[in-house]
Amino acid sequence: MIDLDATDRALLRALAVDASQSASALGRRLGLSQPATWRRIRRLEEAGAIKGRRLRLNAEALGFGVTVFLGVKLATKGRVSLEDFERAVSAIPEVQRVEHILGLYDYRLRVVARDIPDFERVLRRRIMTLPGAGEVEANVVLSEERRPGPL
Amino acid sequence: MIDLDATDRALLRALAVDASQSASALGRRLGLSQPATWRRIRRLEEAGAIKGRRLRLNAEALGFGVTVFLGVKLATKGRVSLEDFERAVSAIPEVQRVEHILGLYDYRLRVVARDIPDFERVLRRRIMTLPGAGEVEANVVLSEERRPGPL
DNA sequence: TGTGAAAACATACTATA
DNA sequence: TATAGTATGTTTTCACA
Numbered sequence: 486m487i488d489l490d491a492t493d494r495a496l497l498r499a500l501a502v503d504a505s506q507s508a509s510a511l512g513r514r515l516g517l518s519q520p521a522t523w524r525r526i527r528r529l530e531e532a533g534a535i536k537g538r539r540l541r542l543n544a545e546a547l548g549f550g551v552t553v554f555l556g557v558k559l560a561t562k563g564r565v566s567l568e569d570f571e572r573a574v575s576a577i578p579e580v581q582r583v584e585h586i587l588g589l590y591d592y593r594l595r596v597v598a599r600d601i602p603d604f605e606r607v608l609r610r611r612i613m614t615l616p617g618a619g620e621v622e623a624n625v626v627l628s629e630e631r632r633p634g635p636l
Numbered sequence: 637m638i639d640l641d642a643t644d645r646a647l648l649r650a651l652a653v654d655a656s657q658s659a660s661a662l663g664r665r666l667g668l669s670q671p672a673t674w675r676r677i678r679r680l681e682e683a684g685a686i687k688g689r690r691l692r693l694n695a696e697a698l699g700f701g702v703t704v705f706l707g708v709k710l711a712t713k714g715r716v717s718l719e720d721f722e723r724a725v726s727a728i729p730e731v732q733r734v735e736h737i738l739g740l741y742d743y744r745l746r747v748v749a750r751d752i753p754d755f756e757r758v759l760r761r762r763i764m765t766l767p768g769a770g771e772v773e774a775n776v777v778l779s780e781e782r783r784p785g786p787l
Numbered sequence: 788t789g790t791g792a793a794a795a796c797a798t799a800c801t802a803t804a
Numbered sequence: 805t806a807t808a809g810t811a812t813g814t815t816t817t818c819a820c821a
Binding site: 508519527 | 794795798
Binding site: 532545597 | 637640692739776779786
């Protein structure tokens with residue numbers, strides 16, 4: 486585990502909200518020079534605290550208006566079946582996230598589709614045919630809010 | 637809805653995986669000049685296809701080893717109670733995502749905590765006391781894979 | 788689209804605690 | 805030893821012809 490001082494935490498908090506801020510702008514707000522800020526960011530990357538930068542896409546604007554969470558229960562739960570399931574599910578482009586969880590369902594999948602008929606196609610042709618897939622529960626996402634998290 | 641040509645889609649796909657690529661490096665791979673690449677990215681931002689850039693943090697390395705999904709059923713479901721609930725839940729720093737969904741539960745919350753005792757504290761002091769919160773189901777996340785999604 | 792100024796990144800070197 | 809600052813080269817961004 487990496488331990489951070491207050492400045493590192495402030496940096497991560499600021500970058501978690503908007504990663505397209507310059508080191509000099511960030512440093513100015515924290516009372517740090519541009520190279521000092523840059524070095525801290527680099528150190529956090531090397532230490533593994535920062536895994537990378539991702540684009541936040543607007544799925545709706547790109548024609549993917551339907552997001553659904555699927556709870557999937559496996560019929561058989563050996564080590565092999567988990568790996569088979571994960572491999573097969575990773576090959577479905579509409580699956581945006583695969584969560585292996587503890588509870589009533591074994592996996593939670595975040596699936597993005599153009600519309601409801603498109604989602605039905607994915608569900609019937611892709612999800613229901615997954616190796617080992619048993620019971621499936623679907624939850625349509627009405628709205629969603631992302632927050633920076635603790636720190 | 638924005639419509640994209642094949643080059644735009646290739647750009648978004650590449651940036652969705654790693655947003656810290658320069659316009660010149662991206663353009664080189666796509667057979668595009670640096671300014672042309674840069675202008676396309678800018679156009680996609682202005683059109684709203686790109687909402688921003690986020691940092692991918694390593695929660696475990698930062699001492700937040702426990703991620704739990706909570707399904708929350710509201711006791712009363714008027715318009716006011718939804719807004720009250722959402723406002724109150726947004727004030728909890730450990731809540732990383734709030735999903736309003738259709739199904740057995742009304743909301744799904746992604747909660748990040750340092751460890752299980754820390755999670756219990758959040759659950760008892762913060763979640764159970766939310767206005768209108770009824771039944772709560774918890775699913776500990778064992779592992780997780782993020783994928784670029786369709787496009 | 789290509790060019791060039793302005794900005795940001797990245798590194799060397801020095802100072803300070 | 806660890807992290808700050810100043811100075812400076814390099815790359816990227818971004819506007820304009």
